[in-house]
Amino acid sequence: MTDRSQENSSQGLLRKTGFFAKTFAADAGNVIGNIGSAAFQSITTRKYTLPDKSVASQVLMYRQLLHTKCRPGLKLTRPYQGTAAQKAVMHMPWWEEGIEQTEKMTISYDNLITRLWLNGAIIPFQESSTESVDTLIDEDGLPPIPHKYWVDRLGFQQPDPVTDFRSGGVLSLAMMVHMVESCPKICERLFSGDASVLPFGITCINVTDMIAKFLMLAKSTDRMDALLSQKPFWKMFADPNAILAVQELAMSMLCDVVVEVSMERKIPSLARQHSTSMHGDSSSEVSVFDFALITERTETRVRDDLLGAGPKTVEEVHAIAGRLRVKYKVQLEKRIERARQQEEHANGGTAPAPQMKDVVGKAAGLAGGIAVGAAGVAGGLVSRFQGGGKEEGSVPVAEEEAPPPIAEESSPTMGFATPPQEDESKDVVVEEVEGDWLGSDNPPVAEPATEPVTDDFAKFSIEDDDEDIM
DSSP states (O other), rough: HHHHHHHHHHHHHHHHHHHHHHHHHHHHHOOOOOOOHHHHHHHHHHHHOOOOOOHHHHHHHHHHHHTTTOOOOEEEEEEEOHHHHHHHHHHHHSSSOHHHHHHHHEEHHHHHHHIIIIIIIIIGSOTTTTOOOOOOOOOTTOSSSOOTTTTTTTTOOOGGGGGGTTTTHHHHHHHHHHHHHHHHHHHHHHHTTTTTTTTTHHHHHHHHHHHHHTTTTTTTSSSHHHOOOOTTTTTGSTTHHHHHHHHHHHHHHHHHHHHHHHHHSHHHHHHHHTTTTSSSTTTOOOGGHHHHHHHHHHHHIIIIGGGGOOOSSHHHHHHHHHHHHHHHHHHHHHHHHHHHHHHHTTSSSOOOOOOHHHHHHHHHHHHHHHHHHHHHHHHHHHHHHHTOOOOHHHHHHHHOOOOOOOOOOOOOOOOOOOOOOTTTSSSOOTOOOOOOSSSSOOOOOOOOOOSSSOOOOOOOOOOGGGGGGO
């Protein structure tokens, strides 16, 4: 009797479960049937589009450049066939000049490091344009290595800069060359201006690493995972100039953050909010030990506010950056005003300290600096659009205009196939470009990073992402 009753109970429970499932399925069908076709499509479609073929070509190209180790004598070439895809990227900073004349597209470490030396360590430090300057270039046309200018002027950790490029490879070197050739106003802020507390070279490499993280270029990320990811900004990267624009804007935003933190440090109540154990005095001046704070704030703004806004074109990302500068300026003024009121209340209604008045005045004048930075960023990119990437001098910019910079002409949108690297060319192929890099220099695997030379650079994140791959 007991076994039969248990069997009946089990059968009853099974019937109830089946009835419940049948009822639930019917109800769900009725609900789905009542949903409009447009609403149902919005549920089943992706929030952001996947990268198309041209975007995939750009991303794979950046990935290969990031993981191609810098070393003296490195030279990679491929035939120039004059295709639309090749013409769209022939102005990018990593190529040697004379592509059409030589019918070769060449990436050379010696060429890039020489351009960086001339436009970063020599030309910006000329006292006058008519002065005769010794460039220190040797008879082989190469800059002096080692030399103190790599540290003192360009902000590397050692007199030989090659080791600092281990995390970003040829991509980080090319981005730095682009900055010194086409964005002199931004570089000046780091060389001798309001952001000179940070070394230019290490800062620029870290910004490139930050962008590489957003684009999922690291070795620890499978390339197909990157190409199948949803990002609000993927459409913009069909234009090869997008990565140059993001590098420029991120560097400009970082300089603005340095100014903000410096102003906050002069206000006790704001300084205490961001004080660290490394600062014996919460109101101390900004130093390289604040690099983590500065890069964290910059990364949040670039990721969430700039790229997170979903720009579809280079012109649009510049417009977004202009609006963000105004937004951050207003937020800073409000923080300073609240701090001023708190200071007055703490002092029993007396006038604020002279230091507080000075900071308020600087905040009110921050718009001028923002306008100069915006114009400098726009000038650099527009110069490269119009000049085919061959100009190496400074770019005239309008220092008085505050509206966000917008390029005058649309940039080319044709993609460029990445040179096949082992098995990375199997899934995404652009038909316009064929062939491979010539020569024996295949992109090598990055080596482990060296330890920083001084304690001042201990907070910089120059490291090899091989450590993340086990």
